Amino acid sequence: MNAKTVITILLLAFVVGSAAYMIVSEMRDTPIPAENAEPEAAALQDSIPSTHSIAYYFHTTERCMTCRTIESYAYEAIVTGFKDAYDSKKLQWKAVNLDETENEHFIDDYQLHTKSVVLSKIQDGKETQWKNLDRVWDLVNDREEFIAYVQKEAAVFVE
């Protein structure tokens, strides 16, 4: 068996293996049971003010470098700009994986096109206002401007 044949076999095996892995992972993607999370969620719910806001970062299982930068700048903007509101849970940070079945509804709820930062205001258990901060992709190369943009938008939700 010459080197050319060996390389061909190895590459074909890699292609077939990749295809098989892709199919198996797709079939394995089942919803995560929510029961275990409920007691913890209920306990947390007690400490959350009836009027509060959430800064969501929506991502997928694949995390690109630019996406990680967006997440880190947005988190920094929230935590450093609204320390009191963040500590008292009036403004919360949630990173949500859209590839998890129970989170797929967010794609339609907020008309998401890609990884996104969304602000949401909750009053007495109901969402009264939300905004997709779609300029985050334009500003990702300018940290200061990015943080100023997120803080300016979040200030409206924290009022």
Add this chain to the structure above:
Amino acid sequence: MDDWFFAAMTSLWLGILTSSMPCPLATNIAAITYISRRVNNPRLAIGYGALYTIGRTVTYIALGMLLINGLLSIPSLSFFLQKYMNKLLGPLLILAGMILLELLQFNSGSNRLGQWIEKRADSWGLWGAGLMGVIFALSFCPLSAALFFTNLIALGVQYQSGVIFPALFGVGTAAPVTAFAVILAFSAHSLSKAYNRLTQVEWWARQTTGALFIFIGVYYCLVHIFHIIT
């Protein structure tokens, strides 16, 4: 009219911006090497570039028309393409690279299908550039998805332009690749003529293209299928 012209130029700029970002870098390199491998024939290299541009442009027009006329949901299409096209691209590029390196051959003696495929391989190479444009255009990364599905479609909806704006975006995404390929094809042609080694240059160009396709294909599999590299 001024507003419309400004929006049209913005569409072109969004395309150029997309092509200059790091995320489509691997596919840009694949496209450049594929197009410029025809170093012996600058006309053919330009033809490859033109068909690559047309492939991308037609794809964005089709998507633009479907989305702007509300025939498809932007969120579901955007996430579907980002999730599945990049997964498919890895194995496809490896197979294409294997064909370029002649690790996979269709010729099997008296097999009429094999002979028929081999006779048409050259013209398929030309159409292959168009097909590559279509496939690469559909392989959205998060950044290109943000620019196309958010900014460009918003402009298209505002000005009811489902054809011209997506077309300009397509030309923009392909422009740097095509321009580079043309320059490369011409300079390689002059070089090879100067050294009178056209056949060797052609051979090396083909090997480099095949090897790069396989390398980029493996990279795409590791990133998008196995999630080993982020």
